[in-house]
Amino acid sequence: MLGHSFLHDGPCVTGLSSAIIHVLFNGDPEMATIVTEDCPDLHIRSIIEMLETEELTQEQQDTVSDLSMSWDLPAVTKTNRRWLQNKLLVHAMLLDKIIWPVEDNDDDDEFDVETTCRITGFLRLFIETASPRKLAELLKFWVGWEVLPCELKVELSRGSFPTSTTCFETLKLPVHFKSYTDFEAAFMASINSTHTGFGLV
Missing domain, CATH: 3.30.2410.10 (Hect, E3 ligase catalytic domain)
Structure with a gap:
């Protein structure tokens, strides 16, 4: 089905990760970029999206802090936001693959x-x-x-x-x-x- 869709220029395959599409079209796997939408855990995805905003409400700060404490992560600062986003995304994707x-x-x-x-x-x-x-x-x-x-x-x-x-x-x-x-x-x-x-x- 995927091959037929690509060969005939449609219909568009919805829900397919852009990183997968990049590799399918002979792109360098090392350059494939994982995005927030690839995260299977909706709760963690919402926290990652929260970290992308400049200012967090008190409720959002409490939510992120609770997860940081449970995973033994440092407190969120402006300098470590990107690192924390990547960590949450990698952890969520790895846990989702485990049988x-x-x-x-x-x-x-x-x-x-x-x-x-x-x-x-x-x-x-x-x-x-x-x-x-x-x-x-x-x-x-x-x-x-x-x-x-x-x-x-x-x-x-x-x-x-x-x-x-x-x-x-x-x-x-x-x-x-x-x-x-x-x-x-x-x-x-x-x-x-x-x-x-x-x-x-």
């Missing part, structure tokens, strides 16, 4: 709901609080490069450290972590391996 583990009665190695929620909660917290640079390293560890795929899968495992199957875009998280501090330390050790491993190929 979280679900209960599977056919799985002999099934983990209980409490364990699943604890480990996936650690991953969500890491994504929400990580800098854009760390998220780029996470994506490289997860899929082999820094281009966001259509979906990102998460599985639980009984290993010692987080691993990934880049061909299948699957991140495997060990279930033995009881605290976020231990999870983050092991997670960072795994992510940092991309500086000398497969991520450089």
